[in-house]
Amino acid sequence: MDGRQWRATIAAAQAGDRRALDELVEGWLPLVYNIVGRALNGHADVDDVVQETMLRAVDNLGSLRDPDSFRSWLVAIAMRQIRDRARRKSADRLTEDVAHDAADFAELTVLRLQLEGQRREVAEAVRWLDDEDRQLLSLWWLEVAGELSRRELADAVGINRQHAAVRVQRMKARLETARGIVRALDGACPELRELTGRWDGRPDSVWRKRFARHIRGCAYCAEPGRAVVPAERLLVGLALVPVPVGFTLSLVFGGKTAVAATATATTVGWSAKFLGALTQPAVAVTAGATFVAGGAYVVTQTPDAPPPRAAAPTAASTARLPSSTPSAPTPSVSPSSSPSPTRTKKADPYGTVVDAVDKAPDPDTEPAALPRRPASGVTSSGGAHATMNHRGDSVTLQGQGYVLVRWQISPQYRAGSLVMPSWTGLKGKLFHVASGGGRRMDDPVSSTDTSATGMGNATTGYAVLPSGTQQMWQNEYFYVDGEVTLTVNERGADYGLNVFPSTWDKVEEDVRSGPPDGTTRYGLVRDTGKDNAPVPQYLTRATPADPATVPQRSRV
Template identity: 50%
Template sequence: MTAPEEPGVETVIAARGGDQRALDDLVAGYLPLVYNIVGHALGGHADTDDVVQETMLRAVHGLSGLRDPASFRSWLVVIALNQVRERHRRQVPAEELVDQADPGADFVDLTILRLQLSGQRREVVAATRWLSADERELLSLWWLAAAGRLTRAEVAEATGLSPQHAAVRIQRLKAQLDSARIVVRALSQQCLALKEVLGDWDGQPSALWRKRIARHVRECPQCGRHQNGLAAVEALVAGLPLVAVPVTLGHVLTGSAKPVVAAAVAKPWYLAAVKPVAAAAAAVAVTTGVIVALPSTQDEPIPQALAAVATTTAPTTTTTTTATTTTTPPTTPVKATTVKAPPVVPARKSAKKGVSTWTFPGVTDALKDVHAGWFYTWAAGPEKVAAPPGVEFVPMIWGAKSVTPSTLAEAKKNGTTLLGFNEPDLAEQSNMTVEQALDLWPQLQSTGMRLGSPAVAFGGDKAGGWLDRFMTGAAARGLRVDFITLHWYGGDFSPAAVGQLKSYISAVQARYNKPVWLTEYSLIDFSQGQARYPTPEQLAAFATGSTAMLENQAGLERYAWFALPADKPGTGLYKDGRTPTPAGIAYRAAGPS
């Protein structure tokens, strides 16, 4: 099966705008590229399919936030590498994997079999087993560049290196690959001395054994011949097609995707949430003929992406999920209901109560009517949102590129409290390593403002999670973090959701012993393959119950609903400046008891 042609910029633009057929073509066209990158990078590990699946899901969910459609391929490659690195960080032992790969059917074997390779091409592919994890990561990009599937500029961008530095690393990689090719040859025709060297070898390729065997070849008169006649590796790789994506992983099909979806939704990681636009996009991947199977070996729920923010300058935000244990969401479909006009409830002012927002018609009136004490826009400035008297704007430094003297000065001018990086644990959001965030943190601290931690998408209460490692590093470096910021989205629309949210906040408070700000929260369920929203009555009930709990939660300084505008389907509070939704009416009534 030949790989589909990669779609052009027009397809990316159409898919980003909600065109289902375009999204179908986009996923089908780029899935083989991602599969080959991840396959080479992981060396045929059993997690390969899971990492490919998660990469494609994150790309689909984050598409609404892609600003430059021409950069889609480069952006997708970066997401794939981030997922590979995340897999390396977790280092799940093979014996703990739920689904073991067939040892005879890993990516190396599949490449040899499906491309019908022989001779030195077969040796090159087999040699990739002997590379280290870092070497395989670079190999995955260089291999596709040599085959004409990526540009050298994209390789440099994906690795975060200058073109010159990337070229140097590629030369070193090719030297290691040639060494591994010699090892493959030597193992196929072992002399007696080599058999003695291999006496305590466990049969698993490793960098250490590659060096030992290569040293033997250099010193052995009989094995030295294996060094002769190596063809240039670029010539061997050039023109090789991509390895076809296995049917079990997902490709363009005709007919219904329902059987795959039915199997996928039984997976436990689905107790998650998506925000509106991305949810619709994700549904396309399983309803228009593109089957993107969903990962089942994750320890944590997978966050989804956020609806596009309606302003041209404010960064988009993404979905977040609760990391706490939740009850299983209702499996029966939510039927449309006619909502009776609720009784008029007086508004109450709360210093705790806030909202996240972008600009929309009547935003100032809505801020005043909801009686919020504060708001933010995911930016250092209010982004054309005029605050009513007495409503505080809280600036944010969204990501690494926002850490500039001018942006920090703007934040300091606009407030006294500063929110840290937005969902740095997500590739499609601020996408930062813990070390990068810690290195930049002193610049935020230098503003003298009160500082909120980076707001992770999920897992804020987990030992060894992104936030836990950041807080440990901050303490070790003597950095200041004044309070913890959290995001939470629940997929259980029953009254139990309030308790689940409370449990998550309490767990985070117990871990870090600091005040907490809940800067995004609401109800959205993605467990059935597409976004499922609560009924207006359920959402209003949750707004009432959650705000009553949050107002009385000791140590919780502030909370903010996602989001103030209801200009898109979802969980918004105000259709315009004077028309609250039922949830908006309930949220407006929130305040100190």
């Protein structure tokens, strides 16, 4: 729903329309659940606080004068309930209760959003924050993820925006300290192992200070050469943690019982801004439903529904295949074996098109138009400019956007057969969208020597691609929507890769650069804008011990 539709829904709910009230509850329950869950770190009281928040919101909806302020008003109610609950509980009782929790919210965040690497590190670091910092982080996390504005964050805490900025900066500093603790505890420092021998395993402020003091003075744990991505870049566009299976919300109060008609529990992170997409029947079938009996919302989920991911609410995103689905057999079905007109009109499932060897286009042939895909930003474990020169060097890319892989082939140092780099551990989708850089690797060295390729010469020798491998330009562009790791498998010919997060504008400018001459050419646009766009060769969802063993035909 857009803002105008939400205002109309709120006005209808205030006038007593039960269907409109249902839409408010089903749309905003996930946001409240994430705020409360993260603030209380999954404590057993989360359900009660969420229940009380929604009850108070619905019961006092008539007092809301400005529908545009509904979200900040609802968030403020949630924060008041969190603080009220803290005042009611003693510190000793809280510690006792936490010890009996089956899984904290940090664990739920990691499992349900399938977080890995530094994103997982941020989620686990939340355990080390004090209650006040966790409450603020529960709002800031959603601000960075695009679910709240800074104004709404400040209103919920009850301070102005300037004060909120100071509070957030202090909280972020303590979060970075906690991230360092998580990294160190995953390491193999012998002194830290000795220190943890006296630790009961529960994160608290005393041990946080002890571990932080050790890390500051330990060259091993401090990891001075490690590239640490700022937390806000890791959280951009991250989905809400879906409401858990079996969660029950009872809203029975004097004739105002909300009764849901149809809703989903798992699609696109349960974000209210995607509610319009959630009401589509095709989505509801694949995602699950919310059934109602006696005024109680019971969230269910189909057993083999894939975990949610942050993605645009498109038909393609709701039809995403689980990573365990085999990709090779299905695409090989010939058109003659599928006579149904409705089936032949469907776009190819993701992974059916693997880049094949193409003939070099004429340098004077301008590339096709480059489709514009959504881009919220890509983070790289190697930073803004990752350089990989040796076998085993790798970089992990996360997010949604364009990436440049620039080739540096050096036959003057070592010629021979290239062992191609591989893409492993794919979560989501990866497309080979364009090629540029003004030069293709098999272009003639000069206009007079048309028999020699651009990857060497008769004196130094040549770098040779494996048979059937896609020929490369100096710059190869890819589009990431999820997470993937690129690894250099250098063994024969000498080469290096430079990896940069990029933008649509830069890709478009590169592939259209000119004017062409004997050694400079236009680039090539490969992207169709659909799921049948090429995917890179040597791509797999698996994470093999030796990435060089990834087969040439992609496995996605």
